[in-house]
Amino acid sequence: MDPLSEILSSMRIRKVGFTRLTAHSPWGIQSDGMSAIQFVLVVEGDGILVTASSAAPVPLSSGDVFILLGNEPYKLFDREGSTLAACVDVEALRVGNQIRFGSDGPASTFVCGYFEIDHSDVKPLMQALPKLLSLRMEEGRTLAFQSVLELLGAETVIPRLGSEAATARLFELLFIHAVRCFAQEHSLPRGWLAGLADKNLALAIEAIHGDHRKHWTVDMMAKVAGMSRSAFAARFKEVVGQPPLGYLTDWRIYKATRLLEKTSVRVSDVARAVGYASEAAFTKAFVRGVGTKPSEYRKVRSSRESEKVRELEAA
Numbered sequence: 001m002d003p004l005s006e007i008l009s010s011m012r013i014r015k016v017g018f019t020r021l022t023a024h025s026p027w028g029i030q031s032d033g034m035s036a037i038q039f040v041l042v043v044e045g046d047g048i049l050v051t052a053s054s055a056a057p058v059p060l061s062s063g064d065v066f067i068l069l070g071n072e073p074y075k076l077f078d079r080e081g082s083t084l085a086a087c088v089d090v091e092a093l094r095v096g097n098q099i100r101f102g103s104d105g106p107a108s109t110f111v112c113g114y115f116e117i118d119h120s121d122v123k124p125l126m127q128a129l130p131k132l133l134s135l136r137m138e139e140g141r142t143l144a145f146q147s148v149l150e151l152l153g154a155e156t157v158i159p160r161l162g163s164e165a166a167t168a169r170l171f172e173l174l175f176i177h178a179v180r181c182f183a184q185e186h187s188l189p190r191g192w193l194a195g196l197a198d199k200n201l202a203l204a205i206e207a208i209h210g211d212h213r214k215h216w217t218v219d220m221m222a223k224v225a226g227m228s229r230s231a232f233a234a235r236f237k238e239v240v241g242q243p244p245l246g247y248l249t250d251w252r253i254y255k256a257t258r259l260l261e262k263t264s265v266r267v268s269d270v271a272r273a274v275g276y277a278s279e280a281a282f283t284k285a286f287v288r289g290v291g292t293k294p295s296e297y298r299k300v301r302s303s304r305e306s307e308k309v310r311e312l313e314a315a
Helices: 003-008 087-091 119-128 143-155 163-185 192-196 199-210 218-225 229-240 244-262 267-273 279-290 294-314
Strands: 013-024 028-031 037-044 046-051 058-061 065-068 074-077 098-102 107-117 132-135
Touching: 003 119, 003 163, 003 192, 003 199, 013 163, 028 087, 037 046, 037 143, 037 163, 046 107, 065 163, 087 098, 107 119, 107 163, 119 192, 119 244, 132 163, 143 163, 192 199, 192 229, 199 218, 199 229, 199 244, 218 229, 218 244, 229 244, 244 267, 244 279, 244 294, 267 279, 267 294, 279 294
Parallel strands: 013 098
Antiparallel strands: 013 107, 028 074, 037 065, 037 107, 046 058, 046 074, 065 132
């Protein structure tokens, strides 16, 4: 399994919400951000997006998509100078899954949605991505990606039986295709996704993920990559942003957190499962990477998980 598939297979969507928003010019929306992953698909019309991390305003037109990660504040409007309404005020205009607002000018239609996840499920991915993924219609979009967008647009026009379940799954597919498309079409900042775009480093990264329990050395990784040890080590740090063995350790600790959360196996067994010969060595690495002992981590996560289940049951 490739690294991206392995991480995404751990992603658990807890809650979804969507709105079909029709905004008549002049209009504007301002959001302080939210912890969920947010996305907006421009179904018809256009707009201008400004986020806290974007260097310049991002023009949007029909077919464009943007995804916001990690509490990113943003403004979305039809033109400079338009009055900005707070998201909470726009939300008050909701009728079912539809919102209409603005004045009496030309209309733009958006499908706006969000889904909540446990960020620890996909921590390596979130660390590798910028807070804004902006995907224009003319970029190298696959037929499958376009089909997801069209289905999402159609599913939100008139709610039907199973619409919420269908929309939740389309959100997940949208996120997967968007990450894939963004990684292919944009120059990514340093990280393992950037490493996978390097044909030599990709060989080593895929080999590490294929057998993270192996007693890897930098020499062994360099051989897989078809490079000299020194050239490989320098290139890996430059592109991925950390030394090869540091990357291996981080991946092992990530795998360990998954096992500690999802299974009840002993810590010593978790240590062996992720490539450590002793529980002591594993615990030392885990504390250095996570900040707490494996047993304490499991206890805290179990408590949080139980609390989230209670919240969902009470909702």
